[in-house]
Amino acid sequence: MGSLIPLIIVLVVGGWLIAAYNGLVSLKNQTINAFKQIDVQLKRRHDLIPNLVNAVKGAMDFEKSTLEAVIQARNQAVKVGAAGPDAIKQISQAENTLSSALQRLMVVVEQYPQLKATANVGQLQEELTSTENRIAFARQLYNDTATQYNTKQQQFPTSVVAGIAKAQPADLWEIEDRQERAVPQVDLSMKPKV
Amino acid sequence: MSDPTALNLFQQQEANRRRTALLVIGFVAFFAWLGFGGDYIYHLYTVDAPRTAYHHTFPWFGILLSLVAVAMASYAYKTGPDKVLWSTGAREVVDPATDRERQLVNVVEEMAIAAGVPRPRIWIVDDPDPNAFATGTDPLHSHVAVTQGLLDLCNRDELQAVVAHELGHVKNLDVRLMTTLAALVGAVALMHDGAARVVRLGGGSRDRGKKAGPLLLILLVVWILSWILAPIIAQLLALGVSRKREYLADDMSAQFTRNPLALASALQKIEGAEAPTTHIKRGAAHLCIADPLGRRLTSHEGLFADALATHPPMAKRIAILRGMGYAQLKKEAGPAR
Numbered sequence: 001m002g003s004l005i006p007l008i009i010v011l012v013v014g015g016w017l018i019a020a021y022n023g024l025v026s027l028k029n030q031t032i033n034a035f036k037q038i039d040v041q042l043k044r045r046h047d048l049i050p051n052l053v054n055a056v057k058g059a060m061d062f063e064k065s066t067l068e069a070v071i072q073a074r075n076q077a078v079k080v081g082a083a084g085p086d087a088i089k090q091i092s093q094a095e096n097t098l099s100s101a102l103q104r105l106m107v108v109v110e111q112y113p114q115l116k117a118t119a120n121v122g123q124l125q126e127e128l129t130s131t132e133n134r135i136a137f138a139r140q141l142y143n144d145t146a147t148q149y150n151t152k153q154q155q156f157p158t159s160v161v162a163g164i165a166k167a168q169p170a171d172l173w174e175i176e177d178r179q180e181r182a183v184p185q186v187d188l189s190m191k192p193k194v
Numbered sequence: 195m196s197d198p199t200a201l202n203l204f205q206q207q208e209a210n211r212r213r214t215a216l217l218v219i220g221f222v223a224f225f226a227w228l229g230f231g232g233d234y235i236y237h238l239y240t241v242d243a244p245r246t247a248y249h250h251t252f253p254w255f256g257i258l259l260s261l262v263a264v265a266m267a268s269y270a271y272k273t274g275p276d277k278v279l280w281s282t283g284a285r286e287v288v289d290p291a292t293d294r295e296r297q298l299v300n301v302v303e304e305m306a307i308a309a310g311v312p313r314p315r316i317w318i319v320d321d322p323d324p325n326a327f328a329t330g331t332d333p334l335h336s337h338v339a340v341t342q343g344l345l346d347l348c349n350r351d352e353l354q355a356v357v358a359h360e361l362g363h364v365k366n367l368d369v370r371l372m373t374t375l376a377a378l379v380g381a382v383a384l385m386h387d388g389a390a391r392v393v394r395l396g397g398g399s400r401d402r403g404k405k406a407g408p409l410l411l412i413l414l415v416v417w418i419l420s421w422i423l424a425p426i427i428a429q430l431l432a433l434g435v436s437r438k439r440e441y442l443a444d445d446m447s448a449q450f451t452r453n454p455l456a457l458a459s460a461l462q463k464i465e466g467a468e469a470p471t472t473h474i475k476r477g478a479a480h481l482c483i484a485d486p487l488g489r490r491l492t493s494h495e496g497l498f499a500d501a502l503a504t505h506p507p508m509a510k511r512i513a514i515l516r517g518m519g520y521a522q523l524k525k526e527a528g529p530a531r
Contacts, residue, residue: 030310034310037307041307123293126293126296126297126300127300129350130297130300130301130303133300133304133354134303134307137304137305137307137308138307138308140452141307141308141309141310145310
């Protein structure tokens with residue numbers, strides 16, 4: 001009987017170690033997967049922008065600077081995006097620049113009712129809204145998962161296993177611009193500002 | 195707001211898996227009871243019969259009914275989602291035809307990203323009353339359906355909140371339990387109708403039972419009562435199972451959209467539309483975001499309403515969501531000023 005108690009203790013501790021280790025590994029993979037989701041959505045945005053620019057280019061000869069800012073920000077974001085998940089800070093910065101450039105463009109588009117009336121532009125606006133939402137939600141899922149992962153590896157007693165599982169705190173996707181916090185509203189009911 | 199649900203998600207999924215299994219086992223056990231009970235009664239009934247007459251010794255009814263129950267349960271589990279969608283006459287959105295439909299597809303994709311589940315298949319029920327439901331067996335095989343009325347009445351944010359609510363049901367596996375339940379309730383109702391016809395046909399020669407002992411009589415009464423009560427029990431099960439889940443799915447919607455006020459205003463609009471959702475029948479009522487039968491029971495909470503309503507009171511749900519929304523607004527506005 002006496003030898004049974006240490007055996008049970010070893011089994012319980014061993015079982016807990018395995019469960020904690022597997023839990024951390026699973027969270028790590030979820031975090032990586034969530035990051036890939038952001039990537040997918042950012043690519044979607046990068047592919048959508050040339051279409052949008054082409055659709056409004058003809059009617060916007062005198063708003064060249066706004067358009068160029070969008071194109072430039074997009075190319076920069078594509079370039080930084082190729083660097084992969086290690087460069088999360090630079091990627092989020094480039095994408096934030098692109099977001100604000102896009103928002104300015106959408107405000108300008110609002111000022112041209114005849115442009116907005118084109119079915120193509122209306123559809124593109126919906127697509128853009130959706131893409132911005134998707135990026136925001138992918139980011140939200142990534143941040144939630146990464147926070148869960150970070151909390152888990154810092155909390156006792158899981159922190160004991162964190163070293164063995166090679167767990168490292170994941171960077172969160174920062175939003176610097178306060179304007180960016182809100183999902184950009186493409187308000188179709190807004191009257192054009194003259 | 196997000197932490198408790200995130201932590202509970204795993205337990206929630208486990209509980210739903212377990213409850214679905216229990217439901218199926220209970221279903222089969224109930225039919226086994228009906229079958230073997232019938233066998234036993236028939237056995238007691240024929241045990242004193244003359245040597246040459248028929249003696250019921252092998253439990254044919256029990257084995258047959260158990261097999262039928264197993265077959266029905268597996269059939270119900272596999273085809274449940276299709277049956278539910280078929281019963282509402284929903285059509286699938288494959289190629290969005292209008293701007294609204296394209297928006298719906300976009301919104302569902304956005305929410306699938308937020309919930310971290312694969313995109314469900316999207317259906318529209320051609321009904322002017324605003325309502326929505328989700329069905330399926332797991333996140334890989336799931337469906338979200340909204341009525342035309344919801345599309346017409348709600349703006350983008352509200353639609354998003356409703357879809358997020360439905361994806362909450364998908365993610366925590368509520369859909370598995372509720373769809374299986376819907377299919378089994380349908381099966382019980384069907385069996386009951388069939389059995390009632392058989393009993394009525396063979397009801398003529400009952401007089402010999404009088405000489406049997408009290409045990410046989412009690413057994414007979416309990417057995418017949420089970421037959422009569424089966425559909426009522428099934429219905430009550432369906433009611434009890436769905437109410438708490440609505441609060442939880444509301445919570446998950448707020449977690450996915452970070453916009454509880456949008457769901458509150460969507461629920462307000464759904465509540466404001468008085469007409470019942472005629473395309474959604476009683477059997478699938480517990481799957482919906484709001485009671486499709488338009489029963490006034492859901493307007494208050496109490497013993498009677500608790501026992502009979504499929505949905506918690508709308509006013510309470512809206513109040514909880516508003517509370518969340520204002521707490522969020524306060525938190526966001528606080529440090530900035």
